[in-house]
Amino acid sequence: MSSLTNAVVLxxxxxRARGGDEAAFESLYREHTGRVYALCLRLSGDRGRxxxxxxxxxxxxxxxxxxxxxxxxxxxxLYRLAVNVVWMANRGDRRREERVVxxxxxxxxxxxxxxxxxxxxxxxxRAIATLPEGAREVFVLYDVEGYSHEDIAxxxxxxxxxxxxxxxxxxxxxxxxxxx
Amino acid sequence: xNEKELQDAARQLPRSIEPPQDLWPGIRERIGRTKAGExxxxxWDRRVIWIPLALAAGVAAILLxxxxxxxxxxxxxxxxxxxxxxxxxxSGTMRVGQVLETDDSSRATIAVGGIGHVDxxxxxxxxxxxxxVTDHRLALAYGGIHxxxxxxxxxxxxxxxxxxxxxxxxxxxxxxxxxxxxxxxVTGGYVEFAWSGVRSVVPVDxxxxxxxxxxxxxxxxxxxxxxxxxxxxxxxxxxxxxPAAHAALAAAxxxxxxxxxxxxxxxxxxxxxxxxxxxxxxxxxxxGVVRDRAIVLDSATLDRYWSRIERIHFRIVTLRxxxxxxxxxxxxxx
Numbered sequence: 001m002s003s004l005t006n007a008v009v010l011x012x013x014x015x016r017a018r019g020g021d022e023a024a025f026e027s028l029y030r031e032h033t034g035r036v037y038a039l040c041l042r043l044s045g046d047r048g049r050x051x052x053x054x055x056x057x058x059x060x061x062x063x064x065x066x067x068x069x070x071x072x073x074x075x076x077x078l079y080r081l082a083v084n085v086v087w088m089a090n091r092g093d094r095r096r097e098e099r100v101v102x103x104x105x106x107x108x109x110x111x112x113x114x115x116x117x118x119x120x121x122x123x124x125x126r127a128i129a130t131l132p133e134g135a136r137e138v139f140v141l142y143d144v145e146g147y148s149h150e151d152i153a154x155x156x157x158x159x160x161x162x163x164x165x166x167x168x169x170x171x172x173x174x175x176x177x178x179x180x
Numbered sequence: 181x182n183e184k185e186l187q188d189a190a191r192q193l194p195r196s197i198e199p200p201q202d203l204w205p206g207i208r209e210r211i212g213r214t215k216a217g218e219x220x221x222x223x224w225d226r227r228v229i230w231i232p233l234a235l236a237a238g239v240a241a242i243l244l245x246x247x248x249x250x251x252x253x254x255x256x257x258x259x260x261x262x263x264x265x266x267x268x269x270x271s272g273t274m275r276v277g278q279v280l281e282t283d284d285s286s287r288a289t290i291a292v293g294g295i296g297h298v299d300x301x302x303x304x305x306x307x308x309x310x311x312x313v314t315d316h317r318l319a320l321a322y323g324g325i326h327x328x329x330x331x332x333x334x335x336x337x338x339x340x341x342x343x344x345x346x347x348x349x350x351x352x353x354x355x356x357x358x359x360x361x362x363x364x365x366v367t368g369g370y371v372e373f374a375w376s377g378v379r380s381v382v383p384v385d386x387x388x389x390x391x392x393x394x395x396x397x398x399x400x401x402x403x404x405x406x407x408x409x410x411x412x413x414x415x416x417x418x419x420x421x422x423p424a425a426h427a428a429l430a431a432a433x434x435x436x437x438x439x440x441x442x443x444x445x446x447x448x449x450x451x452x453x454x455x456x457x458x459x460x461x462x463x464x465x466x467x468g469v470v471r472d473r474a475i476v477l478d479s480a481t482l483d484r485y486w487s488r489i490e491r492i493h494f495r496i497v498t499l500r501x502x503x504x505x506x507x508x509x510x511x512x513x514x
Contacts (some may be wrong), residue, residue, distance in 0.1 A: 026208070029204055033204075036194060037199045050199075051199050051200065055207050059210045124186070143187065150484065160347050164348060169349070171494075
């Protein structure tokens with residue numbers, strides 16, 4: 001019964017927000033910000049950036065609300081949107097970094113992050129943050145968030161096989177790093 | 181934290197984390213600007229910028245994907261390997277079309293472009309078929325190889341007399357005789373083995389048998405019951421038909437779900453319901469997987485079920501000897 005009530009309330013807020021009602025949108029923000037922030041934090045590996053990305057997600061959500069047709073729960077739609085926003089931001093950042101990182105040292109970022117955390121009693125959250133970007137994305141989405149490889153492929157535009165390979169790589173790297 | 185607790189720990193991470201400060205004021209300000217109408221302007225300007233950029237990207241892609249260097253480095257490990265009938269020194273190269281052969285006491289290692297290596301076992305004949313950025317391909321006529329590849333999936337292929345092993349990010353041992361009788365053993369990641377439209381996806385710690393003139397066998401895990409392995413062998417290679425399939429169903433445990441998942445698409449349509457029901461008993465299907473769709477082999481349904489099965493399988497393999505995992509759910513039993 002309570003879930004039915006929640007669904008009705010949620011629908012009303014979405015409909016009102018679509019019509020430009022900021023109070024309704026703020027209510028949606030209050031309900032979902034923790035989940036969106038957690039996702040942004042783990043996908044980006046940086047607290048400051050996660051806050052910026054969370055803002056980007058909700059601004060994007062506001063702009064795209066008209067395309068939400070209620071075929072899935074609003075939360076599911078929002079989290080997928082969040083993944084897409086972070087993914088696009090990460091790709092943009094990586095392109096910028098690639099302009100200054102020598103091609104001959106492809107693991108530079110990986111080594112730098114690994115060295116920076118050595119000896120700190122690294123925990124899982126920290127270890128996840130040190131993963132290379134593609135591997136981190138897939139690990140967070142698959143092992144933490146519970147998406148399937150097919151979902152990840154749809155959300156990020158990578159092939160299902162690539163998602164599987166990145167997951168394999170992420171798990172291997174995490175095991176290695178947590179071993180130390 | 182023990183490294184083997186990784187998977188459990190990942191599932192238990194908090195789904196929600198409050199931001200360090202209230203982000204709503206910034207969001208409200210930005211959506212206020214959006215409402216003021218910033219969208220839509222400059223569309224033509226953006227197009228003018230993107231067209232030449234797209235052209236440049238196309239040229240770059242062509243340059244990156246063109247065939248480069250059609251030779252691979254080869255190292256002698258033991259004995260007297262030969263490349264195109266010429267003795268291999270301490271090291272050398274193979275060109276596309278050339279053949280590396282090892283006798284009963286010889287071994288060699290082939291560098292697979294820049295993406296991995298292949299250890300060539302004694303008594304093996306292998307030919308370099310392609311050495312391209314998007315297609316690294318060997319043909320294994322007979323013998324055995326141990327391949328380890330660290331690259332995106334579907335860049336490394338090994339043709340055998342009875343099909344092609346497609347790397348999906350993995351490490352494996354592939355052995356075959358000249359008739360195609362052999363075995364694939366995956367020790368890391370996944371390998372797809374395909375022949376004549378039949379596909380086996382073999383995950384880590386699993387095997388698939390091959391026989392001449394037949395599609396690849398149904399994969400099975402390393403500790404599968406002997407009765408299951410025998411039933412699968414009879415089904416795939418000895419025309420065992422429905423009796424062999426039903427024997428496999430009876431012998432299967434939850435740990436053998438990868439076998440039943442493959443069996444579902446191999447049996448005749450009237451038997452699929454029985455396979456699905458047994459599989460669903462051993463590993464309950466995830467949300468979105470329904471019997472009616474599974475038994476007509478709807479690909480999205482089967483893929484979703486496979487994701488659940490391979491995930492549980494991975495946890496069992498990873499945490500073996502550390503903590504018992506419920507093979508029905510993938511959750512820790514402790």
